[in-house]
Amino acid sequence: MKKLLTGNEAVAVGAYEAGIHYAAAYPGTPSTEILENIAPYKEEIIAEWAPNEKVALESALGASIAGARSLAAMKHVGLNVAADPFFTAGYTGVNGGFVLVVADDPGLHSSQNEQDNRYYARSAKVAMVEPSNSQEAKDMVKAAIKISEEFDTLVLFRMTTRICHSKSLVEVGEREEVSMKKYEKNLQKYYVAPAVAKQLHVNLEERLKKLEEFSNNTDLNYIEWNDKKIGIVSSGVAYQYAKEVFGKNASYLKLGFTYPLPMEKIKKFAEEVDTLYVVEELEPYLEDQIKAAGIDCIGKDKIPNIWELNSEIVATALLEEEKSIIDYDKSKVVNRPPTLCAGCPHRGFFYGLSKRKDVMITGDIGCYTLGGADPLGAMDTTICMGASISVGHGAKKVFDKYNKDMRVVSVIGDSTFFHTGINSLLDVVYNNSNTITCILDNRVTGMTGHQENPGTGYTLQGDVTKMANIPDIVKALGIEHVKTVNPLKLEDLNKAFDWAFELDEPSVIITRYPCALKKLSEFDKKEFEVPSGTFGVDEDKCIGCKMCVNTGCPAIQFVKEDKKAKIDPVQCVGCELCEQVCPVNAISKVGE
Amino acid sequence: MAETKSILLVGVGGQGTILASKILSTGLVEAGYDVKMSEIHGMAQRGGSVSTQVRYGDEVHSPVIGVGEADILVSFETMEALRWLDYLKPEGKAVVNDYQIGSAPILMGKADYPEGINEIIEEKVNANIIDAAKIAVELGNPKVMNIVLVGALVKAMNLTDIDWEDVIRNTVKKKFVDINIEALNKGMSAISLGGETSAI
Numbered sequence: 001m002k003k004l005l006t007g008n009e010a011v012a013v014g015a016y017e018a019g020i021h022y023a024a025a026y027p028g029t030p031s032t033e034i035l036e037n038i039a040p041y042k043e044e045i046i047a048e049w050a051p052n053e054k055v056a057l058e059s060a061l062g063a064s065i066a067g068a069r070s071l072a073a074m075k076h077v078g079l080n081v082a083a084d085p086f087f088t089a090g091y092t093g094v095n096g097g098f099v100l101v102v103a104d105d106p107g108l109h110s111s112q113n114e115q116d117n118r119y120y121a122r123s124a125k126v127a128m129v130e131p132s133n134s135q136e137a138k139d140m141v142k143a144a145i146k147i148s149e150e151f152d153t154l155v156l157f158r159m160t161t162r163i164c165h166s167k168s169l170v171e172v173g174e175r176e177e178v179s180m181k182k183y184e185k186n187l188q189k190y191y192v193a194p195a196v197a198k199q200l201h202v203n204l205e206e207r208l209k210k211l212e213e214f215s216n217n218t219d220l221n222y223i224e225w226n227d228k229k230i231g232i233v234s235s236g237v238a239y240q241y242a243k244e245v246f247g248k249n250a251s252y253l254k255l256g257f258t259y260p261l262p263m264e265k266i267k268k269f270a271e272e273v274d275t276l277y278v279v280e281e282l283e284p285y286l287e288d289q290i291k292a293a294g295i296d297c298i299g300k301d302k303i304p305n306i307w308e309l310n311s312e313i314v315a316t317a318l319l320e321e322e323k324s325i326i327d328y329d330k331s332k333v334v335n336r337p338p339t340l341c342a343g344c345p346h347r348g349f350f351y352g353l354s355k356r357k358d359v360m361i362t363g364d365i366g367c368y369t370l371g372g373a374d375p376l377g378a379m380d381t382t383i384c385m386g387a388s389i390s391v392g393h394g395a396k397k398v399f400d401k402y403n404k405d406m407r408v409v410s411v412i413g414d415s416t417f418f419h420t421g422i423n424s425l426l427d428v429v430y431n432n433s434n435t436i437t438c439i440l441d442n443r444v445t446g447m448t449g450h451q452e453n454p455g456t457g458y459t460l461q462g463d464v465t466k467m468a469n470i471p472d473i474v475k476a477l478g479i480e481h482v483k484t485v486n487p488l489k490l491e492d493l494n495k496a497f498d499w500a501f502e503l504d505e506p507s508v509i510i511t512r513y514p515c516a517l518k519k520l521s522e523f524d525k526k527e528f529e530v531p532s533g534t535f536g537v538d539e540d541k542c543i544g545c546k547m548c549v550n551t552g553c554p555a556i557q558f559v560k561e562d563k564k565a566k567i568d569p570v571q572c573v574g575c576e577l578c579e580q581v582c583p584v585n586a587i588s589k590v591g592e
Numbered sequence: 593m594a595e596t597k598s599i600l601l602v603g604v605g606g607q608g609t610i611l612a613s614k615i616l617s618t619g620l621v622e623a624g625y626d627v628k629m630s631e632i633h634g635m636a637q638r639g640g641s642v643s644t645q646v647r648y649g650d651e652v653h654s655p656v657i658g659v660g661e662a663d664i665l666v667s668f669e670t671m672e673a674l675r676w677l678d679y680l681k682p683e684g685k686a687v688v689n690d691y692q693i694g695s696a697p698i699l700m701g702k703a704d705y706p707e708g709i710n711e712i713i714e715e716k717v718n719a720n721i722i723d724a725a726k727i728a729v730e731l732g733n734p735k736v737m738n739i740v741l742v743g744a745l746v747k748a749m750n751l752t753d754i755d756w757e758d759v760i761r762n763t764v765k766k767k768f769v770d771i772n773i774e775a776l777n778k779g780m781s782a783i784s785l786g787g788e789t790s791a792i
Contacts, residue, residue, distance in 0.1 A: 002621075004617055004618070004621050004627060004629070109632050110632075133628075133655075161632070162630060162655055162656055165630060165631055165632065166628055166629065166630040166655035166656070167617060167627070167628065167629040167630070167655075168626075168627070168628045168629075168652075168655065169621065169626065169627065237654075237655070240653045240654045240655065241653075241654050243653040243654070244653040244654035310654065310656045310657060310658040311653075311654040311656075311657060311658060311661065312657065312658020312659050312660065312661055313658055315658075323660055324660070324682050325659055325660040325678055325682065326660070326677055326678050326680060326682050326716050326717065328674075328677060328678070328712060328716055329712075330674070330675075330677075330678070332674060332706040332709070332712075333671060333674050333675045333706065334671065334695050334697055334698055334703045334704075334705070334706065335695060335696075335697055335703075336604065336639075336640055336641040336671075336672075336675075336695035336696070337640060337695070337696055338605070338638035338639055338640035339638060339639040339640075339696050340638070341638060341639065367638065370638065373696075374696065374697070374700070374702075375696075375700055447638075546700075546701065549699065549700050549701065550700070552696065552700075554639050554696070554699065556699065557694055557698075557699045558699065558700060558701035560701055560704070570734070
């Protein structure tokens, strides 16, 4: 029976069918649902959220060396975090098959860059596969495990947003139950000291030759002959766009195994067609290698290398046909940026922080990145996970050295703190910068859709576990000034800011309150009183000062005609923040 | 040979476009079509502009469409219809929910909700403006607005042979089945097909 699955769901089914024993990941759009969908196979697969991608990759590598079939998954920028073990895993190879899934985000739907991770396979010299729909996503996990074990290589499994989050039909099969391979201590393979690594590099080059031969022969790279005037080399979702545009009016060399490239096959294909197009999303990864092999082709001089493609962009680039589109004045449309949800505990925090003067606010990656948007505007930088604390540290050091009267507040989430914030905070202590680090602990990994993390008390597969204690961690790192507050109680929050801003040593403020959308756990229910009811504006008292509107709550609207604020009872969750900022007590609880 | 058709559902994060597209794609699969569906997760879901695409036919290649390629645009919110109107083929149809949600600049009083959107859309394309919110409230739950729109959509695309009631029974929680089926039927009858329509 065929099922309609996303690429991520299909990878999970593929992992099950391929006999994977161990899987680890750090959540990140568009890759998150891979591990979420592996987790229910609790009998067959150990599935874990790791604190970051480096840990996920290393754990999966450890499981592979021990003899298990392993998988790690992460978003594209996650591989930057995991790059260190990734490159060396290229040298060691594997014992049990090892598939590393990376999900790129062309179009930056939910990311800080649109790097093309295909280059990573080439740099680390590991095999790479690229599915172009959900069926392939499932089948290629199985193929990748076989390649991994046959050639003793990690296999990079490269997806993109439209493969991860598009649904297409998948034939679901049975699990191939394999036992773990035998573990044998092997210093010449896994003890990568310089002398060993020297030899491993030689072996790696040998392995690549074999992989190239495989690439030229495997069915993962196949030709569809149609009209030979145009030949198209393509991979991943770009292949689907090419098919949509050219149909049977072109021949295709569809690449599923994209490192090393099947250059012999490409040459033969190129010789048979009049014009060769390379249709690929983002960078000219295929095109550059094809041209370097002396094969003439057309690619990025016509197809853009920025943002994601679709069939219309490919058609416009290559067909040069005029198409009629609906012509109208789009300038009437008002922007609709994402916002912090009604009742979000981050809102209180950023509202309080936004009132402080001469402050540089270094932010991080998560829902709270939205604290930098209008009207709160309480953020100066967002770079990558964990960077808030270290970017803040460097800035504060030079502000102080060169007598610039600036305070630095570093804002990071709970999951992000565990991810890479801890190392940065150690630097703050060690090299002594007087920054204020704020850890917004909303009791869950929020932006990616509510995943457990080391602080929530639960594992991915639902087991109760130790709950990491952030104040204790912070103190153990050497921070002596630590306060925990409820960010929706503005008076307490402001007192904490006053306290921290007066200190001449580094401090940490932890705001501890669950995400407004979180399904509360048993632990949360014991700890927190959930807001209830809805609030309303007394029109007679409202002076139209917009203080409540400037909290940026999507439940509050400023009605221009009346010059009054209005609260939407459907959206209001009763967090009480607006009541606290109203200078004339016009806001109060109206519904239970 | 069924040519590939493209449906574009747009709205605001939290409006239920994902459930609507799930029902839609499930029904299309059961009817024997090849189907691809694409949606965006992550940051945009936090109250931002969202879109879901459903494509069906004998063999569907691309999971997403570009400008000028949709056969039908179903907008769960009025201004979003205008944002995405150029994705519609000039001969395509629009089903627009007469329901306005202010975006952040509007809520803050920095911009006005644009006026006359329905008129622009009606002038440019074959459009059906329906008040799905009113219908849903009359049925007793404003949340079924999305299924009212699914009803209008399947009627406009001439997909009424599919057993949508069965799909709903298998998709939504038991206690919400009846109201969703009612919403579907109300949506089907809310759309006027006029003389020229039948299937697209």
